[in-house]
Amino acid sequence: MACVKPIVMLMDTPDETLATAAAGGDRSAFALLVERHYDRIYGLAYRLTGQRAEAQDLAQDICAGLPVKLRHWRGEARFTTWLYRVVVNAAHDLRRRQAVRAKAGIGWGDWEIARQDEIAAQVEAQDWLAQAMSRLPIELRDTVALVLGEEMTQAEAAVVLGLSEGTIAWRMSEVKKRLRAMAAEDAR
Amino acid sequence: MSDELDALKAALRTAPVPDPAAKAAALRLAMDNFDRLQASTDALRPKEDHPARVGFLQRTKAMLMAVKTKPVLAATTSVAALLVGFVVILPLVGHGPLPQAQKPVVSEAPEALIATPEAAKPLAPAADKAVTLQDTAPALKAAPAARATLGEEAPAGIVADMPAPMPEPMVQPVPNTEAFANADANPVKVTAEAPVSTFSIDVDTASYAVVRSSLNAGSLPDPAAVRIEEMVNYFPYAYPAPPQGQAFRPTITVMPTPWNPNTRLVNIAIQGALPDVATRPPLNLVFLVDTSGSMEDANKLPLLKQSLALLLAQLRPEDQVALVAYAGAAGEVLPPTSAAEHAKILAALDQLAAGGSTAGAQGLELAYQVAGSMAASGEVSRVLLATDGDFNVGIDDPQALKDFIAKKRDSGVYLSVLGFGRGNLDDATMQALAQNGNGTASYIDTLNEARKVLFDQLTGALYPIADNVKIQVEWNPAQVAEYRLIGYETRALQREDFNNDKVDAGDIGAGTQVTALYEVTAPGSPALRNDPLRYGSAPAVQGSAELGYLRLRSVAPGAADSSLQETPIVPGMPVTNDTRFAAAIAGFGQLLTGGKYLGDWGWDQAIDLALASRGSDAFGYRIEAVNLMRMAKALAAQ
Numbered sequence: 001m002a003c004v005k006p007i008v009m010l011m012d013t014p015d016e017t018l019a020t021a022a023a024g025g026d027r028s029a030f031a032l033l034v035e036r037h038y039d040r041i042y043g044l045a046y047r048l049t050g051q052r053a054e055a056q057d058l059a060q061d062i063c064a065g066l067p068v069k070l071r072h073w074r075g076e077a078r079f080t081t082w083l084y085r086v087v088v089n090a091a092h093d094l095r096r097r098q099a100v101r102a103k104a105g106i107g108w109g110d111w112e113i114a115r116q117d118e119i120a121a122q123v124e125a126q127d128w129l130a131q132a133m134s135r136l137p138i139e140l141r142d143t144v145a146l147v148l149g150e151e152m153t154q155a156e157a158a159v160v161l162g163l164s165e166g167t168i169a170w171r172m173s174e175v176k177k178r179l180r181a182m183a184a185e186d187a188r
Numbered sequence: 189m190s191d192e193l194d195a196l197k198a199a200l201r202t203a204p205v206p207d208p209a210a211k212a213a214a215l216r217l218a219m220d221n222f223d224r225l226q227a228s229t230d231a232l233r234p235k236e237d238h239p240a241r242v243g244f245l246q247r248t249k250a251m252l253m254a255v256k257t258k259p260v261l262a263a264t265t266s267v268a269a270l271l272v273g274f275v276v277i278l279p280l281v282g283h284g285p286l287p288q289a290q291k292p293v294v295s296e297a298p299e300a301l302i303a304t305p306e307a308a309k310p311l312a313p314a315a316d317k318a319v320t321l322q323d324t325a326p327a328l329k330a331a332p333a334a335r336a337t338l339g340e341e342a343p344a345g346i347v348a349d350m351p352a353p354m355p356e357p358m359v360q361p362v363p364n365t366e367a368f369a370n371a372d373a374n375p376v377k378v379t380a381e382a383p384v385s386t387f388s389i390d391v392d393t394a395s396y397a398v399v400r401s402s403l404n405a406g407s408l409p410d411p412a413a414v415r416i417e418e419m420v421n422y423f424p425y426a427y428p429a430p431p432q433g434q435a436f437r438p439t440i441t442v443m444p445t446p447w448n449p450n451t452r453l454v455n456i457a458i459q460g461a462l463p464d465v466a467t468r469p470p471l472n473l474v475f476l477v478d479t480s481g482s483m484e485d486a487n488k489l490p491l492l493k494q495s496l497a498l499l500l501a502q503l504r505p506e507d508q509v510a511l512v513a514y515a516g517a518a519g520e521v522l523p524p525t526s527a528a529e530h531a532k533i534l535a536a537l538d539q540l541a542a543g544g545s546t547a548g549a550q551g552l553e554l555a556y557q558v559a560g561s562m563a564a565s566g567e568v569s570r571v572l573l574a575t576d577g578d579f580n581v582g583i584d585d586p587q588a589l590k591d592f593i594a595k596k597r598d599s600g601v602y603l604s605v606l607g608f609g610r611g612n613l614d615d616a617t618m619q620a621l622a623q624n625g626n627g628t629a630s631y632i633d634t635l636n637e638a639r640k641v642l643f644d645q646l647t648g649a650l651y652p653i654a655d656n657v658k659i660q661v662e663w664n665p666a667q668v669a670e671y672r673l674i675g676y677e678t679r680a681l682q683r684e685d686f687n688n689d690k691v692d693a694g695d696i697g698a699g700t701q702v703t704a705l706y707e708v709t710a711p712g713s714p715a716l717r718n719d720p721l722r723y724g725s726a727p728a729v730q731g732s733a734e735l736g737y738l739r740l741r742s743v744a745p746g747a748a749d750s751s752l753q754e755t756p757i758v759p760g761m762p763v764t765n766d767t768r769f770a771a772a773i774a775g776f777g778q779l780l781t782g783g784k785y786l787g788d789w790g791w792d793q794a795i796d797l798a799l800a801s802r803g804s805d806a807f808g809y810r811i812e813a814v815n816l817m818r819m820a821k822a823l824a825a826q
Contacts, residue, residue, distance in 0.1 A: 060210065
């Protein structure tokens with residue numbers, strides 16, 4: 001094999017070094033990288049989708065696609081920022097597919113109605129978090145997942161979502177406003 | 189922070205612990221895919237003991253060897269599909285203007301197949317070539333046992349066993365994942381055996397622009413990227429206009445073949461009518477813009493924005509424009525808007541930024557949905573897909589995508605494809621999409637080309653005047669013993685498809701020209717390539733002076749059934765600069781693809797002929813072609 005340059009992978013090797021090595025074909029670096037970040041991927045996927053099963057599927061899809069995705073890793077951002085972006089994009093794709101499917105599903109007969117009912121029941125069974133999250137518009141939900149869920153600064157979240165910091169700040173104030181309105185509504 | 193936010197934060201922070209089994213499965217899948225990706229990459233990465241450019245066959249062999257040793261490959265369901273990917277992409281290895289051509293070349297980038305097995309799955313024309321190799325797929329499946337014996341080729345195995353390969357990041361070449369649609373050159377046919385030749389017209393021009401971008405980047409184009417008919421059809425010709433009320437008019441010119449004194453060229457030129465532009469129906473355009481990460485380069489998204497801005501100037505207030513982006517975060521960027529609102533449309537265009545992966549299929553669905561909502565009776569709706577062809581996410585099943593587009597085609601929405609940038613241009617998919625979507629595929633490499641496609645020739649590009657145009661020529665064995673269709677390899681039709689309106693074919697836009705060239709050999713000519721048969725082969729009926737008979741079938745836009753137009757092929761039309769120039773370009777294309785039938789005729793002759801026949805050339809397209817020929821000549825001499 002040409003250009004073999006073994007490097008020792010330690011538990012404290014920075015993510016960026018691992019990612020660059022993995023993108024270059026280093027198997028152990030890749031293994032360490034996914035192992036290290038699976039929980040993070042799953043966590044954000046859960047916060048974005050609000051459903052365990054969905055988060056699990058999404059995390060698996062992301063892991064499966066990561067080797068190819070890493071080809072585009074240029075080391076321009078922090079690895080976690082890059083990874084968060086991958087997760088957010090994957091969640092968006094999933095939602096879009098679901099939207100198309102839901103539309104196609106209208107008028108599919110009993111089987112589909114039963115399935116839709118089941119989904120509705122699941123939603124109802126969820127706790128306050130799901131209630132609150134599901135009443136927020138999608139773009140606010142994404143912002144909340146990153147800023148509150150992942151404890152990112154507004155600047156970091158802006159980089160992940162490809163938006164300006166001001167937009168994030170506005171969105172967070174919007175979230176606050178809506179949560180207050182929801183609380184007032186629930187109190188009545 | 190307020191109480192509400194704190195409560196939400198607390199709830200969000202307590203995310204459930206991942207299921208260990210699911211985690212293990214996901215990690216395993218990640219490693220499998222990593223190995224698979226490496227397997228295909230390792231085999232193609234040049235070794236130090238090779239020169240950077242190894243022979244085509246050697247590389248093929250090395251790659252197939254490596255493939256055989258990969259159990260992972262065999263374990264997937266897509267062995268056949270991956271092989272198809274090889275077939276389509278292989279001819280490219282080591283050619284083409286690789287994106288790093290301008291940089292000091294440290295190593296070649298023959299990583300063609302790593303990223304796009306999906307994209308290269310058999311969409312239309314590519315499928316023809318794929319068939320032969322699919323047969324070998326079962327053999328590969330049986331091969332995993334061979335793995336242990338080939339230590340050097342084996343993938344980086346278990347973590348502890350092997351020092352991890354670590355190519356220097358700076359050396360890592362940008363993967364070139366281009367794929368082109370092509371087929372072998374049409375052979376010489378014997379009229380007595382196969383008197384009928386059938387094909388669909390091809391109004392695309394993408395191939396010429398790809399050839400130009402390769403030559404301008406200093407390398408000869410991959411022969412697979414050369415489709416001669418698209419090169420010929422790139423140029424405007426002044427063919428006689430059709431009479432009032434007719435959609436198009438064929439003009440047949442018989443002339444001596446520039447490269448062979450003993451054969452003749454038959455130029456079949458079709459001129460589409462140019463309806464009164466002032467009374468054209470309103471247009472509904474949906475720009476479907478690829479904003480995936482790969483579109484970042486200056487010659488992709490920025491050029492695309494400029495190009496679409498050019499187009500806007502040509503539209504009228506009653507025309508409507510919508511903008512759909514597809515990539516990670518996609519959706520309708522601009523709802524249907526009157527073309528008069530320039531500022532609004534330009535602002536929406538300006539907002540587009542590259543990022544995320546490509547999900548072409550969902551983008552297409554959304555674009556068609558938007559186009560459907562805009563359509564009113566009598567209006568023309570078209571989706572303009574602008575992409576670098578990186579369809580590697582979202583198409584789970586290329587056949588399904590093709591079917592989807594074909595179905596939408598029947599709903600009256602047209603699809604045109606604008607290709608941008610090089611590096612992972614998936615010409616094969618673009619061709620398949622445009623062909624199935626009743627549209628054209630153009631490749632935009634410069635703002636000038638954008639002007640040609642979207643400004644000067646906008647009417648032709650957006651207004652179809654005849655759909656499903658098929659050409660059938662029956663040759664008269666008394667006059668033509670052998671014939672050869674130059675180009676149109678990817679457009680061949682079965683003889684019986686000609687009368688079958690269910691079989692789709694190309695469409696002619698308003699005011700456009702389509703040219704097809706045959707090289708024909710008379711009986712008894714010294715240029716005959718086939719000896720007469722000793723047995724059989726009935727003597728040709730003497731008498732008719734016709735070389736053959738041309739049948740054209742087309743469907744008026746919106747109509748259900750096709751109509752037929754017939755003309756005998758007889759010599760007599762004067763040879764013009766246009767027909768001579770078309771012949772020069774056909775020669776150019778053949779020189780780029782090997783020039784099997786050209787004899788001694790070479791670059792100098794092609795240049796002379798093109799120069800002599802360039803005519804007024806108001807836009808300079810023809811002189812540009814001459815300069816490209818000069819460049820190709822210089823590159824070929826290296």
